[in-house]
Amino acid sequence: MERVRLGVLGMGRQGQIHSKNIAYRIPEAELVCVSDVTQERAQQVGIDGVETYDDYRRLIDRGDLDGVVIATSTDTHEEVIKAASEAGLHMFCEKPIATSLAAIDDVLETVRKAGVKFMVGFNRRFDPTFKHVWELVQNGTVGNPMIVNITSRDPQPPHLEYLKVCGGIFFDTTVHDFDMARYLSGKEIYEVYAAGSVLVDKRIGELGDLDTTMVSLKFEGGTLGSINNSRQTGYSYDQRVEVFGSNACAFGNNETPTRVEYTNPKGTHSDVPLYFNIERYPEAFYGEIQAFADCIKNDTPAPVTGEDGRKAVVLSMAARKSYEENRPVKITEIG
Amino acid sequence: MERVRLGVLGMGRQGQIHSKNIAYRIPEAELVCVSDVTQERAQQVGIDGVETYDDYRRLIDRGDLDGVVIATSTDTHEEVIKAASEAGLHMFCEKPIATSLAAIDDVLETVRKAGVKFMVGFNRRFDPTFKHVWELVQNGTVGNPMIVNITSRDPQPPHLEYLKVCGGIFFDTTVHDFDMARYLSGKEIYEVYAAGSVLVDKRIGELGDLDTTMVSLKFEGGTLGSINNSRQTGYSYDQRVEVFGSNACAFGNNETPTRVEYTNPKGTHSDVPLYFNIERYPEAFYGEIQAFADCIKNDTPAPVTGEDGRKAVVLSMAARKSYEENRPVKITEIG
Amino acid sequence: MERVRLGVLGMGRQGQIHSKNIAYRIPEAELVCVSDVTQERAQQVGIDGVETYDDYRRLIDRGDLDGVVIATSTDTHEEVIKAASEAGLHMFCEKPIATSLAAIDDVLETVRKAGVKFMVGFNRRFDPTFKHVWELVQNGTVGNPMIVNITSRDPQPPHLEYLKVCGGIFFDTTVHDFDMARYLSGKEIYEVYAAGSVLVDKRIGELGDLDTTMVSLKFEGGTLGSINNSRQTGYSYDQRVEVFGSNACAFGNNETPTRVEYTNPKGTHSDVPLYFNIERYPEAFYGEIQAFADCIKNDTPAPVTGEDGRKAVVLSMAARKSYEENRPVKITEIG
Amino acid sequence: MERVRLGVLGMGRQGQIHSKNIAYRIPEAELVCVSDVTQERAQQVGIDGVETYDDYRRLIDRGDLDGVVIATSTDTHEEVIKAASEAGLHMFCEKPIATSLAAIDDVLETVRKAGVKFMVGFNRRFDPTFKHVWELVQNGTVGNPMIVNITSRDPQPPHLEYLKVCGGIFFDTTVHDFDMARYLSGKEIYEVYAAGSVLVDKRIGELGDLDTTMVSLKFEGGTLGSINNSRQTGYSYDQRVEVFGSNACAFGNNETPTRVEYTNPKGTHSDVPLYFNIERYPEAFYGEIQAFADCIKNDTPAPVTGEDGRKAVVLSMAARKSYEENRPVKITEIG
DSSP states (O other): OOSEEEEEEOOSHHHHHHHHIIIIIOTTEEEEEEEOSSHHHHHHTOOTTOEEESSHHHHHHTSOOSEEEEOSOGGGHHHHHHHHHHTTOEEEEOSOSOSSHHHHHHHHHHHHHHTOOEEEOOGGGGSHHHHHHHHHHHTTSSOSEEEEEEEEEOSSOOOHHHHHHSOOHIIIIIHHHHHHHHHHHTSOEEEEEEEEEOOSOHHHHHTTOOSEEEEEEEEGGGOEEEEEEESOOSSSOEEEEEEEESSOEEEEOOOOSOOEEEEETTEEEEOOOOOSHHHHOHHHHHHHHHHHHHHHHTTOOOSSOHHHHHHHHHHHHHHHHHHHHTSOEEGGGTO | OOSEEEEEEOOSHHHHHHHHIIIIIOTTEEEEEEEOSSHHHHHHTOOTTOEEESSHHHHHHTSOOSEEEEOSOGGGHHHHHHHHHHTTOEEEEOSOSOSSHHHHHHHHHHHHHHTOOEEEOOGGGGSHHHHHHHHHHHTTSSOSEEEEEEEEEOSSOOOHHHHHHSOOHIIIIIHHHHHHHHHHHTSOEEEEEEEEEOOSOHHHHHTTOOSEEEEEEEEGGGOEEEEEEESOOSSSOEEEEEEEESSOEEEEOOOOSOOEEEEETTEEEEOOOOOSHHHHOHHHHHHHHHHHHHHHHTTOOOSSOHHHHHHHHHHHHHHHHHHHHTSOEEGGGTO | OOSEEEEEEOOSHHHHHHHHIIIIIOTTEEEEEEEOSSHHHHHHTOOTTOEEESSHHHHHHTSOOSEEEEOSOGGGHHHHHHHHHHTTOEEEEOSOSOSSHHHHHHHHHHHHHHTOOEEEOOGGGGSHHHHHHHHHHHTTSSOSEEEEEEEEEOSSOOOHHHHHHSOOHIIIIIHHHHHHHHHHHTSOEEEEEEEEEOOSOHHHHHTTOOSEEEEEEEEGGGOEEEEEEESOOSSSOEEEEEEEESSOEEEEOOOOSOOEEEEETTEEEEOOOOOSHHHHOHHHHHHHHHHHHHHHHTTOOOSSOHHHHHHHHHHHHHHHHHHHHTSOEEGGGTO | OOSEEEEEEOOSHHHHHHHHIIIIIOTTEEEEEEEOSSHHHHHHTOOTTOEEESSHHHHHTTSOOSEEEEOSOGGGHHHHHHHHHHTTOEEEEOSOSOSSHHHHHHHHHHHHHHTOOEEEOOGGGGSHHHHHHHHHHHTTSSOSEEEEEEEEEOSSOOOHHHHHHSOOHIIIIIHHHHHHHHHHHTSOEEEEEEEEEOOSOHHHHHTTOOSEEEEEEEEGGGOEEEEEEESOOSSSOEEEEEEEESSOEEEEOOOOSOOEEEEETTEEEEOOOOOSHHHHOHHHHHHHHHHHHHHHHTTOOOSSOHHHHHHHHHHHHHHHHHHHHTSOEEGGGTO
16 A cells, blocks of 8 residues: 545544644645535645545545545534445544444444444544553553543633533543543443532533533552543643552653743742643644554554444443432443 | 640650650740650650650649640540540640540540640641642632642551551541641532552451542532542652642642752653651651640640541541442531 | 745755745745755655755746745855845755855845845744743843853764764854854853863864863853753753843753653653754744744844854854863954 | 760851751760850850850860861861860861961861861752762762753842952852862862853942852863852752763752642742752751761761862862953962
8 A cells, every 4th residue: 555545524623633634744644635514614724636525425435545534523423434334444533433322332333344444533542641651551660550540621611502512521521531541551440430510610500511520430450540620720721640550650741832940039930731632632633643544554453443432432421320320330330 | 934845645656756846846845754654665765854754644643734745556545635634734636536436526525625725636737848738728829629639658558467456548548638638628528439449468458458549529619529548659658639729720749858850861860759757747747746836835726626636537437438338428427 | 925935955854844844834835846956855855746956046046936945055055145145035044154254244245235034044042942931031031141051962973974074063063052042141242261071982082073062151241151062961952041030040941752750669750851953843943934934924034144143153163262272262353 | 985075166057057956966976065255145055954165265175075066257267176186176167167278278287187087067068969969970870970060049149248258259159069069070170260240239349249150160081060150049049950971960959848839820830949058958957967976986087078178269269360360270270
């Protein structure tokens, strides 16, 4: 295979990031085409020589692609995945795969039958800092993980309109941290206990959602964990992990724009962490698409599977149930 | 009052630390006498001009003291506190006050009736780092505390003999962190959920105890928290706190012996944190006795009350019950 | 002006970096063409739609460019700059402009007469960390700079072949730091005193060069400074600055690949700094070309002038003379 | 020898610190007596069982001491050292030994003839951080020291009255750093070049002194170094060292009162370093007297010798001469 030929579906913010990474930073891949229901948006991507479609089906029907990146809205995923499966295209799909477990199981079965690669966009696994923590676990530096603590807080809440449709904080935010907990520890979570509050904005509570949460985790083998989330730090994106193991305790800390600090009579001062996901995770967005291209080119398994995507959703469902019933919930209760 | 005249009961490690701090570092106080059931141990304190007793009652009966520091074994506390109360002596008492809630309530009632000051030895409140975090909460820098995370891990487990009598990890270790959580947040905890494992040493499990725990906390007003404990880091004492509030997130990090770091081809390296409580908390041990002397001298309330001591025990009991029944437990269930 | 039309001359490592930044990361600019004496190398740049030349004159003669980036070998600069000046092209020129002061003065005069913009490639001014230190000086946070300390050390020496032609450590390495010292302080250096040793590799000494140097600086207004250089850290690129002022002391520290640290019984360990200039300064390489495009587009002065390029060379000459004569040398002695 | 019997001469700030350390923190030593020309000041030391004198000769004549700590004013050192030598007493002497090289040579000869131990109070060698940097050099972690950089800045200038008699910044401040440079590198300095300015307070310049200096160092074997001093940081004591060697670069950084940091929208903030020498060096003051007692008790050589004291003065003289003549000065020019 010369270069991996890819198309990107959905030219929202994420689709544009993927398109540019494929076009400019991944020599092994080629951005052949993009699609968006609004053709103007597809054309805005502005990369020379890239064909644009307003109907994703025509893109899929070209017949000369190796794979597609699915960055359309979640409610279209099921349909798109099935169409791409039929066309025998490998897929990179933004999370969540779908909103119901039945739908997820259905598309995963479709994908399995089609025998194509299917990778889910848990980009944080490709953040250099978190990846290095993972390596320290994998290479034995950390030893057996005993406690995993994850902090994941947004600089400010999304718009209320978004909050209404995002499925709630466990599905919109904690879902990433569940995946991170599994990824870093190399272990499965079998039970969660979730506590939650509305401390940032009363309107979030009025939507039946939470803005501050603490989830307690039990992993196979006795490892314990916690995930704390907040919709608002006021400062910036606070994304840190800690894996305490039998040999060492590893920390993945926040990135800052610069390495400047200054000391004056009030103290020593340094930068606030990078503002939000666009600023914090550019290398992760690049790394995940690079990994997708690599697994096609080298015919290796996708590094983040549909099963990974499913498990994070199941854990989010368990967290929600735990919060609602104020009791620990076993994952087997969900499915 | 010229200088506060104090006696110290119990010349174990802690009693000796208190004796030296009173004798050498607190000009407003005077170490008049010490006692220990083994008079030799009392004499070993080796401070010029300090009288020694093998019977604490004779010390209490001197009639010329302002207060006593009770550092005898926990099973003697009830008796000693009652005797000191009768003698009208102010008291500084190592934690726990007693092992049963009934006994604690009994002595607190005695103390109240005697009208003497009663301070409990939660030394960590006087650690300069944790105290400064507390100040940042108190002065509004942190804003409303939304999440409180406490890490508290020992370098290595105590001897099995000690483990057999210490009451279990929640009473021996987490009890300090419950107090810290209340202290830092300025809020009461009303419910806990405790998870625990045996990952360090199977023999700890055979004693019916745990060596790795994660406690989820709910505070009045919606603040959430977590406490994670381990009996063994391998490196040293790992004692950190984080208060995430509406205005800022404050961190109390570990102390190290020096501020040296060096960079070589393997990375940048700095000291391991201070080894254990003796190394980490000398200023806290000094500060609490200074505070005790101050509250006698200035006739101000004890900065850590008997009620504080009681609440930490109640929270430990709730954590144990939560672990045993694998469900969140309200503090009101305990008493 | 729609987009700034640029050509890049010289497809060595630096020319390729500039080409990619123009093509992919600067929407306001367009990479129209590149040249290299070896046309194959020019073609290797591999950016769609970019014309390639093996003779830079044909590139300059196109007549449809706004500016050129000169990344050819230093000995061609004089000729190229004159040709571009005649063609009325704005120029970004890698440092050094030329190797003799006479040649530099000659081309700067040519450029002045042509009335085109001329920017010199002191990329480090565009490093986000150093730029932020500069901002802290500019916005008054630092106050009046009193002491400026610059550390600039390479991971390992270049090949001996390169060392033979690079002009010596003061011209090859310290020249960047002289510019940094002027940039950060906002002040001119009027006298230097240079000490030097051969501690890394005897062969460097046999070439008449040094591998370890310490230059003491005097700035107008009484500010003092130091620059220390080494050809070999063993670990990686060590590039740090400190500006101690009347209001604060600002530090620009090293960047590391990740923000991971781990604590084990041997200490707390974090990443070694980024390896060398390619790893450390990608944003600086991008930033300087962005700034070049901006100054053409907005018709603003070049942010690093030919005069800046000349001054750094003069300071390097003074340092060499100071070392050879072991005495402080005034800049006015050089020219 | 049971306990080392010591007397302290001079009950100024430093004498009191030494007295308390001997009395309270060094079990191997005993504080027998103290003297001060003002007997009241001697009595203020307030340690039970310590005899006080207003005439140091009577203290020396007791005949039952092992050694004395000389913390009287510099102009009395010569006389006191001779008297103590005659009495066969070991001596710990605050720096400087004397103000003229002739006087220093004279007393060092006297001491040598008396065959007593003579230790000079370069306390910073006993600071845990700097000592650890020294260890990293000694144990080979750093390798061959190639560059030594020392930052040493006071929070604010002393009173003008003190400035008039202190001998100038090189003798009052840099003298400590010269000793540190020799100590850390394990090498002798053979040439210095000093630059200086008046940037903090014009009145310091009117006294013929400097408040901001940069000294360039050449060590035997080719190691290079720099010392930068300032009389005023505004924030606090800024005391840092760096030893860049063939294997690693070691840093001794500032100590802070706590390990708290907090992040808010303006950045991440931590404590200002400890305020001044009393706050920064308590362990160093303790460590040096402990070392003095140890060398008497174990009959081992004094860890900081009279020769060390002399060399630091010679380097200060060379720095002054270098500044005055604006040229590098060899140590052999001084004596």
